Amino acid sequence: MVSSDRQSFSLVEMTSTVESPPQLLPVTPTTLYALFGATVDLLVEQQIRAQLWLKLPPGQIWRSEIERYHVTGLCEGVYGFHVGQNSKLSAAGERSLKLPVSSKLQREYFLLVLSPSFNILVLAHRRHHQRQKIRTGSDLSGSLRANKPSRVEKKDSLISVCSWQPQVVEQVLEGIHQEIIAVTTKNAAKKTNASAQAITQLLANWDELFAIAPSPPLELIECLFTYQIQRQDRLLRRASAGAIARLQQRNQELGNSVGQKDELLGSACQEMRTPLTNMKTALSLLNSPHLKPPQRLRYLQMLHTECDRQNSVINGLLELVQINRTPKHTPLQPVRLSEIVPGVVSTYQPLAQEKGIMLAYTVPEQLPPVLCLNSWLKQIAINLLHNSIKFTPNGGQVWVRARQISDRVMLEFRDTGMGIAERDIPKVFDLFYHTRPTADDSYGAGLGLTVVKELLERCGGSIAVKSKLGEGSTFTVTLATSPVTPQSASS
DSSP, X not given: OOOSOGGGOOHHHHHTTSSSOOOOEEEOHHHHHHHHHHHHHHXXXXXXXXXXXEXXXXXXXXXXXXXXXXXXXXXXXXXXXXXXXXXXGXXXXXXXXXXXXXXXXXXXXXXXXXXXXXXXXXXEEEOTXXXXXXXXXXXXXXXXXXXXXXXXXXXXXXXXXXXXXXXXXXXXXXXXXXXXXXXXXXXXXXXXXXXXXXXXXXXXXXXXXXXOOOOOOHHHHHHHHHHHHHHHHHHHHHHHHHHHHHHHHHHHHHHHHHHHHHHHHHHHHHHHHHHHHHHHHHHHHHTOTTOOHHHHHHHHHHHHHHHHHHHHHHHHHHHHHHHHHSOTTOEEEEEOGGGTHHHHHHHHHHHHHHTTOEEEEEOOTTOOOEEEOHHHHHHHHHHHHHHXXXXXXXXXXXXXXXXXXXXXXXXXXXEOXXXXXXXXXXXXXXXXXXXXXXXTSOOOOSOHHHHHHHHHHHTTOEEEEEEETTTEEEEEEEEEBOOSSOEEOOO
16 A cells, blocks of 8 residues: 655665565666666567556657557557656656646656556656766757767666566555546645546546456566567667767867877978078078178078078977867957957057058948957968068058948958959968068968968868959958857867
């Protein structure tokens, strides 16, 4: 019999009161799902007519097993307990009681099969010390598709009972009976007429509707055992295949990363070899006793230029290394262009004036902030403005302009410089790519635009190039607008 204290009501506890109690086994939600499915497999494959009592975890993946049996026409009745919103997820043909239940029954899930020839009980109890709920249908189906356990499933989160002993089934069914009587009596005034009549009729015909059958024959137990093994094997194979796929993907990513680092190292060595060779040549020539002053000056200038080039390569490499060390999910911040662009432009004004270049900017104060980091946005502006001035001849013009289009902010760097050949435009962001020398025959490191693209990818932005040889270039940066609260970078 059930204790008069409804707070102590627990089906699992009731199974331990019989003469030969079933063994309690720790299981995961996936194993419980496999056991539910194996029980339905038995009913469907063996064409067994039965009534079902159930209380399932929320989610369609659990109810789909019951619906699979219902559509066969073999199901003679489905009776379900529900808690809160779970009542909206009733299986097909289910006579839902929609009753509030005791706190312990809220932590229990069960499938009780009552047929004329045998009964089967699958019962699980979520242990009291674990605050996590069993995964919902969407959680479990997602885990099965992804082939990986959830945080909850990394330990045995449930205590399970599987039994076909008549005395165990009778005890659990009596507990369900007493629970319905207790709750119905307590909430009689709240029930609608139709609901009250249905429950009254159910209780009046209880013994006739839910007779206890003898133990099943060994053949059926063998079938259930076989179906359970098949289910577990499919889940294990799926999980193994998923683990192998994830491992292969990770290995591929590591291989690509190593390959990229090898490529970077090779390119860096090749890029640094040329200035070192030129410096060595200049030093050798400076040792000549017959060197004239103009020649000496030219070789000293060569050393100065190649040292600058070497320094540019090193600084560019350090920037790339720093970017790659930054986590891909670095929290982004709202940054205002009006707080970054004017300072960068003023820094380059002396260089522009020295070359006779007109340098101007337009950044409206009312522009919304963009998603980025202050240091990243500043580096992007510095690299692009440096390029514009570097490749614009004396007397040219450089403009920096910002504007908003929908939920994006466009930052445009336009110059009247040398321009880029159409065939070279797709390559300008490649590592160490040089389009052409400047007017003073000096090359850059070929890393500035690579750094710009890397930073923009980290903050979800993009960059586009329009250029024509002899007429100039326009680099347009696109950034997402940002709310006041920080956001996280996408992977």
